[in-house]
Amino acid sequence: MAEKKFSAKEATEFFIKQIKEKDEEVKAFLEVFEESALEEAKRVDEILEKRENFGVLTGVPMAVKDNILIKGKEATGGSKILKGHRAEYDATVIKKLKESKVVFLGRTNMDEFAMGSSTENSAWQVTHNPNDLERVPGGTSGGSAAAVAAEMAMAALGSDTGGSIRQPASFCGVVGLKPTYGAVSRFGLIAAASSFDQIGLLTKTAEDAAIIFSAIAGKDELDSTNSVSDFGGEFEKDDFERVKSFTLGIPKELLDKDGKFKGLDLETAVEIEKSKKRLEDLGIKFKEVSMPFIEYALPCYYIMIFAEESSNLARFDGLRYGASTKENKSLFDLYLENKSAGFGEEVKRRIILGTFVLSSGYYDAYYGKAEKVRRLIKKDFKNVFSSVDAIFMPTAPTVAYKIGEKIIDPLAMYMGDIFTVTASVAGLPAVSLPTEKKENRKKLPVGFQIIGKPFHEGEILKVGMAYEK
Amino acid sequence: MEIEKEKIKHLAELGRIKLTEEEAGKFKKDVEEIVAFFDKLKEVEVRETDFDISSNASETISDEKKDSIGTGKEKKNFMEEEGGYLKIPKVF
Numbered sequence: 083m084a085e086k087k088f089s090a091k092e093a094t095e096f097f098i099k100q101i102k103e104k105d106e107e108v109k110a111f112l113e114v115f116e117e118s119a120l121e122e123a124k125r126v127d128e129i130l131e132k133r134e135n136f137g138v139l140t141g142v143p144m145a146v147k148d149n150i151l152i153k154g155k156e157a158t159g160g161s162k163i164l165k166g167h168r169a170e171y172d173a174t175v176i177k178k179l180k181e182s183k184v185v186f187l188g189r190t191n192m193d194e195f196a197m198g199s200s201t202e203n204s205a206w207q208v209t210h211n212p213n214d215l216e217r218v219p220g221g222t223s224g225g226s227a228a229a230v231a232a233e234m235a236m237a238a239l240g241s242d243t244g245g246s247i248r249q250p251a252s253f254c255g256v257v258g259l260k261p262t263y264g265a266v267s268r269f270g271l272i273a274a275a276s277s278f279d280q281i282g283l284l285t286k287t288a289e290d291a292a293i294i295f296s297a298i299a300g301k302d303e304l305d306s307t308n309s310v311s312d313f314g315g316e317f318e319k320d321d322f323e324r325v326k327s328f329t330l331g332i333p334k335e336l337l338d339k340d341g342k343f344k345g346l347d348l349e350t351a352v353e354i355e356k357s358k359k360r361l362e363d364l365g366i367k368f369k370e371v372s373m374p375f376i377e378y379a380l381p382c383y384y385i386m387i388f389a390e391e392s393s394n395l396a397r398f399d400g401l402r403y404g405a406s407t408k409e410n411k412s413l414f415d416l417y418l419e420n421k422s423a424g425f426g427e428e429v430k431r432r433i434i435l436g437t438f439v440l441s442s443g444y445y446d447a448y449y450g451k452a453e454k455v456r457r458l459i460k461k462d463f464k465n466v467f468s469s470v471d472a473i474f475m476p477t478a479p480t481v482a483y484k485i486g487e488k489i490i491d492p493l494a495m496y497m498g499d500i501f502t503v504t505a506s507v508a509g510l511p512a513v514s515l516p517t518e519k520k521e522n523r524k525k526l527p528v529g530f531q532i533i534g535k536p537f538h539e540g541e542i543l544k545v546g547m548a549y550e551k
Numbered sequence: 552m553e554i555e556k557e558k559i560k561h562l563a564e565l566g567r568i569k570l571t572e573e574e575a576g577k578f579k580k581d582v583e584e585i586v587a588f589f590d591k592l593k594e595v596e597v598r599e600t601d602f603d604i605s606s607n608a609s610e611t612i613s614d615e616k617k618d619s620i621g622t623g624k625e626k627k628n629f630m631e632e633e634g635g636y637l638k639i640p641k642v643f
Contacts, residue, residue: 166628167628168628170628303612303613304612306611306612375595378591378592378594378595381588381589381591381592382592384585384588384589385589385592392566395566396566396567399567401629401639402628402629411640412640412641413639413640413641413642414567416639416640417567418564418567418568418569419569421566421567421568422568422569422570425568430563430568430570430574430578431578431581431582433562433563433566433568434559434562434563434566434568434578434582435582435585435586436566437562437563437565437566438554438562438582438586439589441562441565447593448586448589448592451592451593451595451597452592454595454597455592455595455597458595458597492581492585493581493584493585493588496585496588
């Protein structure tokens with residue numbers, strides 16, 4: 083764009099045309115900001131014309147998950163209870179991207195309040211996987227992943243609590259980055275589980291993720307858990323020699339007696355072995371490591387997020403955004419009525435479970451215990467990082483499943499998060515990378531995951547860039 | 552663990568949600584299954600000596616007066632107002 087090969091207006095028009103052609107089937111977008119996107123693009127072109135204040139992201143058209151606030155735009159978090167809610171301010175990531183002069187194309191579909199793994203829990207619509215329209219795109223950032231996979235946006239913002247960026251990236255065949263907890267400000271993100279949530283990216287390549295991550299990361303005093311770092315320093319260097327000499331750890335607790343990852347479907351197993359081989363061809367070594375508590379990551383994760391989610395959801399009292407006061411009703415009855423009608427099934431299930439694990443008599447056995455196990459898992463990671471540079475594992479145990487296949491069995495749906503929750507429990511950065519480029523793919527996409535040391539996003543993305551070459 | 556249907560209804564009501572009989576029945580089954588899965592954590596023996604003492608304290612914000620969003624703007628997202636106040640049903 084800076085070279086004036088095409089204008090921001092042309093780029094924006096291209097993606098809006100793509101959305102009009104494809105999104106009737108894919109249903110990734112809840113709203114397309116056609117008018118404001120074209121206006122923003124026009125302003126960008128004026129800047130480019132003057133050749134001043136432009137950067138690598140100037141005029142890049144991006145999609146935004148429906149739980150990230152853009153001032154003046156509707157943001158529902160995929161829930162009926164927030165129908166008609168217009169953001170009063172920009173999320174910090176949006177503010178930063180506006181400073182980089184990114185063009186916002188629209189808001190993308192998600193599971194209600196980021197609760198689910200398939201985007202089927204959205205109150206608004208079911209998003210289809212662009213690789214096979216009968217299948218789910220994954221979740222909860224399913225709309226963002228599908229938008230990037232179907233080339234309806236250059237990149238998209240998502241959020242990841244326990245795999246909500248990485249698993250849809252794996253299912254749709256794109257790159258998904260969940261940064262270290264605290265790397266990106268959560269200010270202006272509708273909270274799911276506050277000690278896990280991170281805003282991150284869905285992109286075509288690891289390089290795109292690195293560029294946009296550099297623009298959104300960094301200190302923000304509006305998020306007290308947000309920290310400052312140079313992210314491993316790798317972004318500044320343009321060689322790959324260091325990461326090619328990396329040793330990647332594989333937790334032996336996740337392997338069967340033949341040394342293969344347990345519980346994978348055949349397509350995933352084949353692709354994961356292939357990606358390992360390719361990484362080895364680059365010079366990267368693998369080492370089996372022991373993480374005795376990693377098998378407890380899944381129950382630990384779900385206990386903690388249910389507790390945090392049910393607490394966070396208390397704020398949605400149903401008194402705002404189009405609800406109305408009814409005569410002769412007590413405040414208590416009004417809460418009951420609005421919340422019962424406004425929340426979907428998965429959200430209600432999690433409120434019940436979250437209240438249960440926090441309730442007197444059960445707190446110590448569930449929430450209290452999970453908190454301790456979380457610390458043991460963090461310690462496991464810390465121990466292995468003394469002998470390996472990063473961890474390797476699949477992103478999801480299966481390829482994208484059929485729409486409707488798992489939604490009736492919540493526990494089966496939770497089990498699909500077995501690999502992604504590990505990094506989430508420990509607050510570590512992780513990237514999901516497609517094992518194969520789109521043009522070489524014969525079957526459904528599969529992703530593998532690289533989990534890095536805290537604030538070492540630069541390293542794991544560099545591994546991704548080396549792999550893509 | 553058996554969790555009574557009444558208990559499920561009570562937990563939901565603590566979260567200000569009213570369940571139909573049918574919903575309570577379905578959630579009872581789901582919750583029992585999921586709690587059984589949570590019981591896996593009982594296998595883990597935790598000793599207090601397992602932990603390093605680490606400080607994860609959040610940073611505090613400087614104590615300066617700043618512009619707030621204020622009720623003036625928030626009202627647009629609220630159902631009713633009167634005389635500059637947000638209106639809800641009587642509490643007392």
